[in-house]
Amino acid sequence: MKGRQISRTAVVWQLLAVMLVVLPHVQWLPLWVPALVVLAIGSRLMIHSGRWSFPHWSVKALLVIASSGGLILSFNHQAGPETMVALLVVGLALKLLEVYHRRDALVVLFVSLFVAATAFLFSESVWIAGYILLTTVLVLAALNSIQQSSSARRFRDNLKSAGRLLLPAIPFMLVLFFLFPRLEPFWSVTIDSGQAKTGLSDELSPGDVSKLAQSDELAFRATFEGEVPLPAQRYWRSLVLSEFDGRRWTRPSHEQRQVLRPEQLQPLVSAQRYEVIMEASGRPWLVALDQPLRAGQGTLMTPVRTLVMDRPLERRRQYPVESVLQYRQQPLLTRQEARHYLQLPAGGNPDSRALAQRLLTQADGNTDGVITLLQAYFNKTFVYTLEPGRLGRDSVDQFLFETREGYCEHFASATAFVLRSAGIPSRIVTGYQGGEWNPYEGYLQVRQYDAHAWVEYWQPEAGWQRLDPTAAVAPERIRTSAQDYFSTNEGFSSAGMGLGIDWLRDLRQRYDAFNYSWHRWVLNYQGQQVQLLDDWLGGEDRWRRLLAWLLPTMLVFGTVGYWLLRPRPTLPRDPMARALMRLQQRFATLESGREPAESLAMWLQRVADDWPKQRALMLRLAFLDDQQRYIERKDPHQQAEMKRLCRILMRQLPRKKR
């Protein structure tokens, strides 16, 4: 068996399979690896066509040493999944060069299946899933072809039998999908190269958010159980930054964090329930609408009421949240807390500090007055733009008095600075604002260009309150989505968001809706699975689960097994015998079937009288059958005539007794 040489068709199949299996990895593999694969396939084709002979062992040894060195150089000794997959691909290419026996071909194809599966490490999109399904069919066809010694079978037959092999797997796949518990991986796989992860950073310096806003990548999606909040209410908080060093806003340091108590939240309206599917960001913080009521499953609540996870978000994740849109938060601050939220660097930005004092006197020490005046000040001459000039050392001063143009982080930073200078506790919140409603699947999609920064200031009794300075400068940005705002404002066209054309936008929404369904119902099925199991089995008992998983498996395997091994009425192989058998079956349904003791001729003669129109044909058939069967006159003309007679009779006879 293993010693047998494989057929030429099988070689072609393998090359095709290897090519398709490697294809999805090409985008990240170092260039020389695909080149090696192409080289291997090319030389294999040359060997296949008989122009080259199999390479000498020294050539093979050289290739192994060279490609091992290449891998070490390319991946810098990193032992990540990329390295491993690259190693597999290289091995696959080299193995191709020496496929001679069936055993070698088996190795190539099994490794191909494995490489195909590794594509899911890098992408989980529906396209990759479809593509891998296709390649699986192809690899199976290749497997099928190496089991045939002759190349007489056509490609289509191989493909067909591969499809037929996959069909019984479908019910099994469905059972596994619905019932098999989703296990957390035993090891953590971190992949840096594939899904580019963008997201909010835990510090804010001028230019950070606007850089993020250049990207139209998806940040997260949200579905609401009840009413969807209005655009102006869609403040998705992610991080609270309360320490300022004159240029950067950062999260409180560890010592400072000891000082801050978990903040109280008194809901003023009933809570809104929704679910967020967050894309991988590589960072642990999540998003929640202002303000989250409590941490949902698998998430933690920080003292400043933002949601985080216990580890960075390396894969897309779905989590439920409850938020209240009107609330009173932390009506009392301790002295230490107040000091923390008033903290400013000792020096720098003198003009801004002066401005704060001026505003304070103008407003008679009234906090609301200060805010109104500041907003009015912004409204006068400030420009909202994605491409502000670069800011120097005293960035707040420069922004407020010189450039006067900026993005949300500039406004937020300046506002918080001025408020703190005026003695009002305040902090910066970063997150996302707005989002685009997708009508096809009914969810809100929030992209990176929706990233936003705003301010919260504290007042006795009222607690923390949101203040969005951007609303004063560019109110449409808040009322409508970022996309609309940018697409109608000349200054933002550079952001690559020229999606003014309606049908294109519609198409994009549909595509996104499709992707969303894929993520929600296929990739993140886990939640529903738990629900489903609970519904079906009334609880998460281990034994019940095992049973629920064993029974359908047995059922599926049993059905498939029975279908394959079922006792089948064996229709004869010989086409003539088959035709006659069919004819007899037809007559049997017409209640004039043949008795076992009757020869065909006898029977036809007996029933011929009941069918006056077909009588002649039947008698002729009787005569011919006698000739063929008992005189053994192997006359092809007679056989052809018999087949023809059978066909005619089958056509003329009714299907059921009238």
Next chain:
Amino acid sequence: MAEKLRMNVEQALASLSSVLLGKERQVRLALTCLLAEGHLLIEDLPGMGKTTLAHALARVLGLEDKRVQFTSDMLPADIIGVSIFEPQESGFRFHQGPVFTQLLLADEINRATPKTQSALLEAMEEGQVSVEGERYPLPVPFFVIATQNPSSQFGTFPLPESQLDRFLMRITLGYPTADVELQLLAGGGTRQQAYRLEPCLTSEQLKQVQAACRQVHASASLIAYVQRLLQHTREAEGFSYGVSPRGGLALLRCARCWAWLSGRDHVVPEDVQAVLGAVVGHRIRSASDLAGHESDRLVAQLLAEVDVIGQ
């Protein structure tokens, strides 16, 4: 030539039928048996025309015939012959018994003791007779037509299976139908008519006919059908034992002759079915009835259960 043979055979059949009124099928079967070079056992009640049939067959085939009436006190020597001391020659001389003939009619064979029966049966099987170490070949052709009373009658020694197997066919004549019986009664005895029949075939012609019968073509599918029949008697419910390979060969041989008699040069399943009861009936036994009276029912079952065409 072949036409002439066939004509003569047809004529022989006609002659036989004229003597045995309304028994065309049995007559044809009996002739088939002789054409197939086998011995015939006729089982029926006394007075049903068994002996008449045997005589008539001998007459029309132009064979020399002898008749032995078996009784319970018969000895083998009464059939085979005996060596007698001849004073003139001062030695023993073998006096041939009635078995030395072309057609032996053994009447009521089951009334003889097993010892006597087996003496005849050896002659049937071997075509020769051994007496005191000497072998005496029997004439060719040599046929035995034995009649027997149903074994339920008094004073019978039923033939064992091994000896039944030596008979190619067993037929029963049965009562005549009402019409035939009327004709019979009006026409007087038939035995005399049988003696008056003219021979229709010479023994040379008989040989030719037998040769022609052997040439009848049996196709692969037909042989497969015969094999399925045999197999069925060995495997199906209701049979206590099945048909031996010798029985199978006999069946095929008879089917060939029947086909030839029907004017065909190939065997069709109907030929097999026509001779099946006669050839197989005494070779099978119902599991529920060891006396062997149910062979007709068994044969009917066999016919109904075995598919002619098969897979």
